[in-house]
Amino acid sequence: MDFDKYINPGRDYYVALGLEGSANKLAVGIIRHPIGAPSPTNRGTVLSNIRDTYISPPGEGFLPRDTARHHRNWITRLIKRAMNEAKVSSADLDCICFTKGPGMGAPLHTVSLVARAISVMWDVPLVGVNHCIGHIEMGREITNADNPVVLYVSGGNTQVIAYSHQRYRIFGETLDIAIGNCLDRFARTLRISNDPSPGYNIEQLAKRGSNLIPLPYTVKGMDLSMSGILANIDELAKAMKAKTGKAAEYTPEDLCFSLQETLFAMLVEVTERAMAHVGSKEVLIVGGVGCNERLQEMMGIMANERGGSVFATDERFCIDNGLMIAQAGLLAYRRGARTSLEESTTTQRFRTDEVLVNWRD
Incomplete structure (x- = not known):
């Protein structure tokens, strides 16, 4: 496979x-690859990886228009800062990569406009990137996972994925809302702070919970x-606040603990089923929720029982970042x-398995 034709x-x-x-995260990353086929002994070098997050008040989510406004206000500053940190100029760039989708329409559009503008100004080719593929390839690069089952868990996506015949195939996914969205919305119910993120704050509360409350458990195959x-x-939280019935005995910590334990048990089950199906002993957890230490612990217990391994990254690479798009x-x-200007539009719905992964055997 020729990686150096260009x-x-x-x-x-x-x-x-x-x-x-x-x-709600605006990020810029710069990476350098040596010549030759990528491998564990021929890896990329991180030159810059910076991020700025739009944080809404407690009890509120983030609206597309507000998020887009944040991105417009910060993107040129972040690009300049990243290039200064990396000590590169426009003449050093081989390509400008941007998130084509999936995601929220207004912020996606804002960033793609800037990508197009600097591509034309600097005469540097554009490459549109699938957001999930970015997470997977960044995870593989950082962890050296060979051919894992991928658990992609974020605010907008929940998928169990494995590679086959130049595609990342989706073996299982959420039938309604994503896990990150579930956690974020419950954080709003409890009016938990969104700084640094609602999911992180739920995780900290869950560490202090001990009363496992029965919750619906819905798994259908994978x-x-x-x-x-x-x-x-949500109903239990309202009853807890009103101090009615048995819910009067619950605490916010117990609710967060129970929610995490139930959701993560479901994720472990579908991931294990996918591992058995494809014959893999590796799990790679990517996406913002993948930073959760309890999820990593539960997945590690399952993988260890199967004689396997779990790979995950820290918040620098797990949470949305520009480096994964560059990679x-x-x-x-x-x-x-290459992505022409005519094809550089964004799409809120962009399936992981739509992308031809011709850089893998």
Whole structure:
């Protein structure tokens, strides 16, 4: 497989700029690849990885228009800062990579406009990137996971994925809301702070909970449903606040603990089923919820019982970041991918398995 057909004369490396802004996090990353096929002994170098988050008040979510406004206000500053940190100029860039989707329409559109503008100004090719593919390739790069089952858990997505024949195939997914969305919405019910993120704050409360409250558990094969759990625990939270019935004995910590334990048990079940189906002993957890230490612990127990391993990254690479877009985009660029201006529109719905992964065997 030729990865160096498009190398610039006189250079022995590639540099990509990645722009991510599919939700409330605006991020810019710059990565450098050496020539030669990517491998555990021939890896990329992180030159810059910076991020700024739009944080809404407690009890509120983030609206697309407010998030887009935040991205407009910050994106040029973040690009300048990233390039200064990486000590690169526009002449050093081989490609400009941006999130094409999935995500929220207004923030996606804002970032793609900037990507198009600097592509034209600097005469640097564009590469549109699938957000999930970015998470997967960043996880593989950082952890050296070989061919894992991927659990993708974030605010907008919940998928169990495995690679086959140049596609990341979806073996299971949520039938309604994503796990991150479930956690975020419950945080609003309890009016938990959104700083640094509602999911992180639920995790901290859950560590102090000990009373496991029965909640709906809905798994169908390798798919799962979380809307019923959310509706049920929202009612319990209201009863707790009103001090009515048995719920008067509950605490916010108990509710957060029970929600996490139930949701994560469902994720472990569908992931184990996918591992058995494809014959894999590796699990790679990606997406913002993948930072959760309890999820990693529960997944590790399951994998250990199967003689397998769990791979995960810290918040630098697990939470949405520009580096993952640069990584996936540069892999695609080195195999010939280019996105014309006419094709550089964004889409809120962009399935993981729509992407040809021609940089893997």
